Amino acid sequence: MSDNSRLRIAIQKSGRLSDDSIALLKAIGIKLNIRDRLLIAHSTNENIDLLRVRDDDIPGLVMDGVVDMGFIGENELEEKMLERQATGKPADFEILRRLDYGGCRLSIAVPTEMNYTGVASLEGKKVATTYPYLLERYFKEQGIKAKAVMLTGSVEVAPRAGVAAAICDLVSTGATLEANGLQEEEVIFRSKAVLIQRADGELDAEKQALINRLVPRIDGVIQAKESKYIMLHAPKAYLEQVKSLLPGAENPTVLPLAGSDDTVAIHVVSPENLFWETMEKLKALGCSSILVMPIEKMMG
Numbered sequence: 572m573s574d575n576s577r578l579r580i581a582i583q584k585s586g587r588l589s590d591d592s593i594a595l596l597k598a599i600g601i602k603l604n605i606r607d608r609l610l611i612a613h614s615t616n617e618n619i620d621l622l623r624v625r626d627d628d629i630p631g632l633v634m635d636g637v638v639d640m641g642f643i644g645e646n647e648l649e650e651k652m653l654e655r656q657a658t659g660k661p662a663d664f665e666i667l668r669r670l671d672y673g674g675c676r677l678s679i680a681v682p683t684e685m686n687y688t689g690v691a692s693l694e695g696k697k698v699a700t701t702y703p704y705l706l707e708r709y710f711k712e713q714g715i716k717a718k719a720v721m722l723t724g725s726v727e728v729a730p731r732a733g734v735a736a737a738i739c740d741l742v743s744t745g746a747t748l749e750a751n752g753l754q755e756e757e758v759i760f761r762s763k764a765v766l767i768q769r770a771d772g773e774l775d776a777e778k779q780a781l782i783n784r785l786v787p788r789i790d791g792v793i794q795a796k797e798s799k800y801i802m803l804h805a806p807k808a809y810l811e812q813v814k815s816l817l818p819g820a821e822n823p824t825v826l827p828l829a830g831s832d833d834t835v836a837i838h839v840v841s842p843e844n845l846f847w848e849t850m851e852k853l854k855a856l857g858c859s860s861i862l863v864m865p866i867e868k869m870m871g
């Protein structure tokens with residue numbers, strides 16, 4: 572059942588972005604009851620409904636105001652924006668946050684046996700892709716006359732099937748390209764997952780207020796993931812050297828240690844992880860009980 576007063580968020584039903592998007596919603600305190608076959612999930616503690624759809628549909632759903640927010644890869648978002656601009660459809664939205672997952676790049680790859688000497692090698696050729704607008708924009712920027720051939724899946728087989736000379740597809744580790752005898756040649760777009768919402772002013776005040784309450788929580792989760800809580804015992808005599816080794820620790824908490832006049836305990840929230848090399852240097856200075864702990868949430 573649809574209820575217009577509830578904030579609607581679109582997420583990918585199943586794929587690369589699904590698990591991380593759900594994990595993020597849970598981490599910001601939204602309780603969800605997701606059942607695999609159901610395409611709508613209701614939050615049990617907030618005025619929020621989740622719409623579980625194919626990722627291709629998410630930008631359009633936000634731009635048309637069918638949903639209020641969406642989690643989407645920048646590649647898909649940019650492609651839909653170009654498509655809508657080209658076809659005269661509304662393409663307004665706002666990016667709320669760039670997220671820390673879904674990292675990949677859109678690249679042109681060619682069969683390993685092809686004599687590729689640069690993008691000019693593609694002149695007059697066909698390139699198979701799921702992202703024709705991004706690819707055509709790249710060709711235009713490069714001054715190349717090549718043709719983007721749209722394929723919605725299994726793009727990697729196109730050269731072997733004789734459909735195209737090269738492909739333009741998403742790459743992360745490069746394993747898919749390698750398995751298909753393809754060599755990555757040009758990166759045309761770098762992407763991460765983003766959280767978007769309907770254009771400013773198009774949401775009623777209550778929904779916008781809910782979004783404005785949730786976004787700082789996302790910042791808190793992302794910040795916490797990158798940060799560590801570091802505790803250690805350090806010799807007082809080397810306090811300054813120890814402090815200078817701890818990342819971002821201008822003002823650490825320094826506490827006396829019961830029964831010891833020449834050792835203190837240091838606690839610090841570090842904006843980054845502590846490398847093994849740094850821990851070894853701390854140990855060499857006489858530090859002990861060095862603990863690096865994950866932080867779950869942060870605020871203020």
Ligand SMILES: Nc1ncnc2c1ncn2[C@@H]1O[C@H](COP(=O)(O)OP(=O)(O)OP(=O)(O)O)[C@@H](O)[C@H]1O
Nearest residue numbers: 583586587588625626627644647673674675741743
């Ligand atoms: N190998 C990868 N590593 C990291 N992120 C990726 C990778 N491949 C794709 N992505 C990101 O995740 C998004 C979804 O990828 P996925 O392969 O699940 O989509 P899909 O096959 O189009 O799924 P759907 O059925 O929803 O249309 C991509 O648009 C991209 O932003």
Ligand SMILES: O=P(O)(O)OC[C@H]1O[C@H](OP(=O)(O)OP(=O)(O)O)[C@H](O)[C@@H]1O
Nearest residue numbers: 587725740741742743744745746747748
């Ligand atoms: O460089 P790699 O690490 O190999 O990743 C790249 C592959 O990942 C994505 O597909 P996915 O595995 O999500 O499956 P799909 O093609 O069925 O969507 C993408 O479409 C590539 O095929």
Ligand SMILES: [Mg+2]
Nearest residue numbers: 625626627628
């Ligand atoms: Mg898709």
